[in-house]
Amino acid sequence: xxxxxxxxxxxxxxxxxxxNDLGINASQLGKHALLVYxxxxxxxxxxxxxxxxxxxxxxxxxxxxxxxKPNPAVDDVKEAVKTGQExxxxxxxxxxxxxxxxxxxxxxxxxxxxxxxxxxxxxxxEPSGALPIIAVLTLAATGTEMNAIAVLQNHETxxxxxxKNDLLYPAHSFLDPTYTLxxxxxxxxxxxxxxxxxxxxxxxxxxxxxxxxxxxxxxIREALEYGPALMNDTGNYDLRARIMWAAxxxxxxxxxxxxxxxxxxxxxxxxxxxxxxxxxxxxxxSILYPAWMKVMKMRAKNRIEQLGxxxxxKSDVDETIKEFKAYFSLLGSPVKxxxxxxxxxxxxxxxxxxxxxxxxxxxxxxxxxxREELLTYVF
Amino acid sequence: xxxxxxxxxxxxxxxxxxxNDLGINASQLGKHALLVYxxxxxxxxxxxxxxxxxxxxxxxxxxxxxxxKPNPAVDDVKEAVKTGQExxxxxxxxxxxxxxxxxxxxxxxxxxxxxxxxxxxxxxxEPSGALPIIAVLTLAATGTEMNAIAVLQNHETxxxxxxKNDLLYPAHSFLDPTYTLxxxxxxxxxxxxxxxxxxxxxxxxxxxxxxxxxxxxxxIREALEYGPALMNDTGNYDLRARIMWAAxxxxxxxxxxxxxxxxxxxxxxxxxxxxxxxxxxxxxxSILYPAWMKVMKMRAKNRIEQLGxxxxxKSDVDETIKEFKAYFSLLGSPVKxxxxxxxxxxxxxxxxxxxxxxxxxxxxxxxxxxREELLTYVF
Numbered sequence: 001x002x003x004x005x006x007x008x009x010x011x012x013x014x015x016x017x018x019x020n021d022l023g024i025n026a027s028q029l030g031k032h033a034l035l036v037y038x039x040x041x042x043x044x045x046x047x048x049x050x051x052x053x054x055x056x057x058x059x060x061x062x063x064x065x066x067x068x069k070p071n072p073a074v075d076d077v078k079e080a081v082k083t084g085q086e087x088x089x090x091x092x093x094x095x096x097x098x099x100x101x102x103x104x105x106x107x108x109x110x111x112x113x114x115x116x117x118x119x120x121x122x123x124x125x126e127p128s129g130a131l132p133i134i135a136v137l138t139l140a141a142t143g144t145e146m147n148a149i150a151v152l153q154n155h156e157t158x159x160x161x162x163x164k165n166d167l168l169y170p171a172h173s174f175l176d177p178t179y180t181l182x183x184x185x186x187x188x189x190x191x192x193x194x195x196x197x198x199x200x201x202x203x204x205x206x207x208x209x210x211x212x213x214x215x216x217x218x219x220i221r222e223a224l225e226y227g228p229a230l231m232n233d234t235g236n237y238d239l240r241a242r243i244m245w246a247a248x249x250x251x252x253x254x255x256x257x258x259x260x261x262x263x264x265x266x267x268x269x270x271x272x273x274x275x276x277x278x279x280x281x282x283x284x285x286s287i288l289y290p291a292w293m294k295v296m297k298m299r300a301k302n303r304i305e306q307l308g309x310x311x312x313x314k315s316d317v318d319e320t321i322k323e324f325k326a327y328f329s330l331l332g333s334p335v336k337x338x339x340x341x342x343x344x345x346x347x348x349x350x351x352x353x354x355x356x357x358x359x360x361x362x363x364x365x366x367x368x369x370x371r372e373e374l375l376t377y378v379f
Numbered sequence: 380x381x382x383x384x385x386x387x388x389x390x391x392x393x394x395x396x397x398x399n400d401l402g403i404n405a406s407q408l409g410k411h412a413l414l415v416y417x418x419x420x421x422x423x424x425x426x427x428x429x430x431x432x433x434x435x436x437x438x439x440x441x442x443x444x445x446x447x448k449p450n451p452a453v454d455d456v457k458e459a460v461k462t463g464q465e466x467x468x469x470x471x472x473x474x475x476x477x478x479x480x481x482x483x484x485x486x487x488x489x490x491x492x493x494x495x496x497x498x499x500x501x502x503x504x505e506p507s508g509a510l511p512i513i514a515v516l517t518l519a520a521t522g523t524e525m526n527a528i529a530v531l532q533n534h535e536t537x538x539x540x541x542x543k544n545d546l547l548y549p550a551h552s553f554l555d556p557t558y559t560l561x562x563x564x565x566x567x568x569x570x571x572x573x574x575x576x577x578x579x580x581x582x583x584x585x586x587x588x589x590x591x592x593x594x595x596x597x598x599i600r601e602a603l604e605y606g607p608a609l610m611n612d613t614g615n616y617d618l619r620a621r622i623m624w625a626a627x628x629x630x631x632x633x634x635x636x637x638x639x640x641x642x643x644x645x646x647x648x649x650x651x652x653x654x655x656x657x658x659x660x661x662x663x664x665s666i667l668y669p670a671w672m673k674v675m676k677m678r679a680k681n682r683i684e685q686l687g688x689x690x691x692x693k694s695d696v697d698e699t700i701k702e703f704k705a706y707f708s709l710l711g712s713p714v715k716x717x718x719x720x721x722x723x724x725x726x727x728x729x730x731x732x733x734x735x736x737x738x739x740x741x742x743x744x745x746x747x748x749x750r751e752e753l754l755t756y757v758f
Contacts, residue, residue, distance in 0.1 A: 006391040007390040009388045013384050210601060210604070246590055
């Protein structure tokens with residue numbers, strides 16, 4: 001076991017109706033909220049109006065920023081920072097999925113620091129503090145509601161990258177599975193893929209951490225057991241709740257304690273597809289993870305065998321890869337680029353950007369030839 | 380799944396040498412520490428001198444309270460509160476096992492509130508705040524280093540009870556397995572029993588929480604796998620580390636999310652034995668848990684079957700009870716009262732105090748006749 005610090009200060013409120021406690025908690029953090037959200041779904045599922053009502057009932061001022069896109073862009077964040085500064089907000093309330101919450105996290109840093117958002121993302125500006133962040137999650141997927149990570153993309157530099165800093169932990173997160181009942185099938189599947197991929201990134205990281213390994217297996221088993229059931233019954237509160245809580249735990253640090261790092265190679269590769277073709281994050285992961293395991297079948301043989309034995313009762317590497325592919329297909333998430341509308345004519349363009357961005361991972365670093373090999377498995 | 384709040388603000392530093400970061404963190408919390416510890420072991424294992432050095436190097440004033448007993452008494456806490464108040468301390472640093480840390484937690488409440496410690500324990504005084512608490516753990520067992528619980532006993536009222544309040548979370552906890560290398564075999568065994576018992580209290584609690592169930596199984600599996608190896612090699616850092624981290628997770632809230640409560644009946648029964656005969660906490664649990672399961676073999680049949688299947692690959696209730704008893708015996712922890720030096724002549728005295736103290740649990744509440752039945756299994 002490596003040395004580590006276990007720490008996660010977010011207070012996460014889970015269950016039906018928990019947003020009723022948002023106002024009172026927000027009133028202890030500030031007087032004027034920047035309310036950040038994306039498009040129409042939060043208007044339809046009630047989360048936007050419930051949150052607004054909570055803030056207004058406490059006499060908290062509200063300035064709104066809408067239109068945050070999936071695969072969020074740093075330019076939108078910069079705009080929001082300006083708006084927030086002009087309005088004099090003292091906290092950021094995000095209502096939506098990861099794109100909205102991740103944007104809100106960087107906004108919360110840049111408003112008081114008056115700094116460039118991309119310099120924060122690239123580590124060129126050391127944040128001195130952040131406004132308090134409150135998240136109302138409407139899509140189970142990335143775990144951003146209980147971690148210190150934000151992912152943004154920059155169209156100018158052609159990058160999609162992640163940034164981690166303790167200042168990014170939301171002070172409060174509100175997870176009412178009710179808001180996710182209307183998430184369409186494809187995004188429901190992508191969210192489930194994402195939570196599995198996060199668990200796998202921990203599993204394939206560096207370090208011998210047996211309890212963290214068991215937690216990884218526990219979380220993936222939740223997804224294996226309840227994911228397909230949810231696809232057949234997307235309006236089921238109980239199934240939504242189980243997947244939502246599993247997704248939080250897949251990336252709230254729990255699976256990383258005792259390791260020096262996760263791997264994150266597949267995420268780095270996936271970000272390239274999202275950047276180039278706006279492919280949903282979860283879809284990139286179901287395409288790329290089985291292919292990555294194939295590339296790693298010798299280098300990470302023992303780990304794939306151990307995982308297969310735990311999850312599927314068989315240790316053969318090819319069988320395990322087949323099981324993951326079959327599961328992702330069962331959910332309806334793509335396992336080939338063609339399934340996501342990306343045809344083979346794009347192969348060189350993809351490889352070029354993957355190489356340029358050094359999409360390689362932390363532990364099992366991918367080489368250029370390995371990236372080339374990997375792409376043969378997804379077309 | 381029940382609604383819940385997931386929250387744990389403790390920053391836990393884990394690994395070899397982590398106490399080197401204590402001073403700098405303490406200096407951000409206060410200027411004068413009440414340093415609380417027990418007897419000789421912390422003087423021998425280096426934790427006391429390392430901690431003192433850290434505080435002194437930062438110019439932090441130190442007032443010492445030593446002699447906290449295993450099964451800590453409220454009278455000692457009251458004395459320490461007076462000493463701390465007179466010295467004008469502004470934080471509490473605990474070096475030791477659960478008895479020391481639990482005492483420190485209540486001391487931290489009573490110093491600023493100038494209140495009666497037993498009134499806090501019994502809920503008759505609502506705490507208004509607490510001094511910051513820093514814990515240096517030297518015994519893997521109760522999880523107090525990352526939870527908001529304290530257990531104390533009162534010789535006057537003949538009670539040993541627990542108290543829970545968010546103010547009791549340590550601000551920082553330092554877990555260096557090195558300090559536990561010299562823990563004697565019996566207390567090493569009791570600590571491992573304790574972490575299993577905490578996991579079981581969650582398992583037998585109220586509510587359908589599948590991920591929390593999997594975490595319970597994960598934690599118990601760590602103990603099943605590494606506990607016996609550790610008994611044969613108590614100076615092994617790696618095994619100490621695995622058991623220590625498992626013990627933290629067994630009672631840091633992780634296993635309770637989605638349930639309305641744990642059960643805690645066996646703990647309540649065990650506290651009676653500790654109170655009457657100073658029996659170590661873990662020893663009371665290895666005696667009583669198998670007997671409790673026997674009493675519950677019809678009422679909690681499904682849960683015992685499910686647990687047995689997960690842990691031992693067999694669902695038969697009697698087989699599962701046998702497995703737990705065999706495992707506790709393998710560790711060298713008592714499974715009968717006689718093993719702990721309590722002979723049958725004490726049976727009535729025990730039953731009387733168990734009944735008087737309503738030692739029953741929260742979910743599967745024990746009746747008087749069930750307590751009587753249970754005692755037939757331990758003599």
